[in-house]
Amino acid sequence: MKNILLVYPYGNQKNLMLNFAIHLAEKGIVADSICIDDFSCRKVSEVRWPLLFRLYMKLMETSHSQFLRKAGLRMLNGFFLRRSTVRGYDLVDFHAYTDSYNGIMARCVEKKLGFDITLWGSDLMRAGEEKLERMRFGFDNCLHIKLSDNLYEVLREKYGDEYDAKARIVYFGNSDLEVIDSVTGEEKDLLRKKLFGDTAGKLILTCGYNGSQGQNHLEIFDAIRKIDPELLERIHVVVPLTYGSTAEYNQRIKSVLDSIGAGYTMLESYLSAKENAVLRLTSDIVVNIQDTDALAGSLQDHLYCGGVCVIGSWLRYIIYDRNDVFYIKTEKGDLAENISHAISEYPSLKERCSRNHSIIRDILSWESTIKNWAEAYGE
Numbered sequence: 001m002k003n004i005l006l007v008y009p010y011g012n013q014k015n016l017m018l019n020f021a022i023h024l025a026e027k028g029i030v031a032d033s034i035c036i037d038d039f040s041c042r043k044v045s046e047v048r049w050p051l052l053f054r055l056y057m058k059l060m061e062t063s064h065s066q067f068l069r070k071a072g073l074r075m076l077n078g079f080f081l082r083r084s085t086v087r088g089y090d091l092v093d094f095h096a097y098t099d100s101y102n103g104i105m106a107r108c109v110e111k112k113l114g115f116d117i118t119l120w121g122s123d124l125m126r127a128g129e130e131k132l133e134r135m136r137f138g139f140d141n142c143l144h145i146k147l148s149d150n151l152y153e154v155l156r157e158k159y160g161d162e163y164d165a166k167a168r169i170v171y172f173g174n175s176d177l178e179v180i181d182s183v184t185g186e187e188k189d190l191l192r193k194k195l196f197g198d199t200a201g202k203l204i205l206t207c208g209y210n211g212s213q214g215q216n217h218l219e220i221f222d223a224i225r226k227i228d229p230e231l232l233e234r235i236h237v238v239v240p241l242t243y244g245s246t247a248e249y250n251q252r253i254k255s256v257l258d259s260i261g262a263g264y265t266m267l268e269s270y271l272s273a274k275e276n277a278v279l280r281l282t283s284d285i286v287v288n289i290q291d292t293d294a295l296a297g298s299l300q301d302h303l304y305c306g307g308v309c310v311i312g313s314w315l316r317y318i319i320y321d322r323n324d325v326f327y328i329k330t331e332k333g334d335l336a337e338n339i340s341h342a343i344s345e346y347p348s349l350k351e352r353c354s355r356n357h358s359i360i361r362d363i364l365s366w367e368s369t370i371k372n373w374a375e376a377y378g379e
Helices: 011-025 051-062 066-085 099-110 129-141 149-159 176-182 185-196 217-225 247-260 273-282 297-304 318-322 332-344 346-353 356-364 366-378
Strands: 002-008 029-035 091-095 115-118 145-147 167-169 203-207 235-240 263-267 285-288 308-312 328-330
Touching: 002 011, 002 366, 011 029, 011 366, 091 099, 099 129, 115 129, 129 149, 145 149, 149 167, 149 318, 167 366, 176 273, 176 297, 176 356, 185 235, 185 263, 185 273, 203 217, 203 332, 217 235, 217 247, 217 332, 235 247, 247 263, 273 297, 285 297, 285 332, 297 308, 297 356, 308 332, 308 346, 328 332, 332 346, 356 366
Parallel strands: 002 029, 002 091, 091 115, 115 145, 145 167, 203 235, 203 285, 235 263, 285 308, 308 328
Antiparallel strands: none
16 A cells, blocks of 8 residues: 655645545555645554654644744744655655745655655746746656646646656546535525525626636626626626635725626625535536636536536636537637627527536546546556
8 A cells, every 4th residue: 555645735725635535545545644834734644753743733733823833834844844754655745836845855855755746737837937947856856747738738838848758647536516416406596595695587697716816807897898788687797706805806896896787796705615516506607717727626617517608718628628528718809799699599508518517527526537646656
């Protein structure tokens, strides 16, 4: 049985990494994990971390002090993590490459412990020249670079064919699909009313999936403003802003929406898993024209639920195109026309989108994706 350590930077990804570890175990791979954002650990193997390290990690988990956390991060990279946690593992897998990893990677090299790098998207797509140069240390010394088809193309744009031999195409499974399937008709009706109010008879048009300005909400609203007033009457606009936003940006969005004339809902509070599932299930039309995207889970959910998705043509979803997933590609200049088309031809487009449900399950459920991970770890 192989023991690996998953190192990842974002505390809000604990559930993803937990599900990942559970499915790896089904393939005979035991995965411990550590998050360098909030110092939380998940340990299931027999590898023993030193007592001082375990006490230190417990302190970090329970500490509410920003000073302790910042000091702790320096200590984590400077001593404990470098010198302690790499002991006893067959492989370390660094997820979402950050500069914080370089010291730990150096320790792996020193101890001749193999490590992989798994790219998540923005770690590569938004890296400037200086960071790209710093990332060479990890890429030069790792065993494999695991990434999606989309990111493989970006890697080649940045580094040519330098790392082709190390690239392994993998995708995370999507646990949201199971939550979506568990929603009953009654829950869907109740939560739709809770989220959007009385919108019976309206098409829910969802704009983006978070509050980042990179979602280009204002350009979507400009396009909506240009559509025929008769079509405008048929929609209710929903804007998910539950993370990545600011109060100032939210107020700007509200001012613009007030001027358009369509009914709207701004989702600014945390949504439960069931509420998120209902958002996907009830979104009739989805507009996604963000600047960059590796392969957002929320868009997978919308496609799985049969939403009519209008997506920027510059967002390269290779796995969707290869598997004949149906969606509408748009340039920004054609957005108003494509939104109008989605509204006026909704019944026929909805029928075409209904087949996306089985395709997404076949290519992006954990059962489908975990095989490639196991093969990459087994090499």
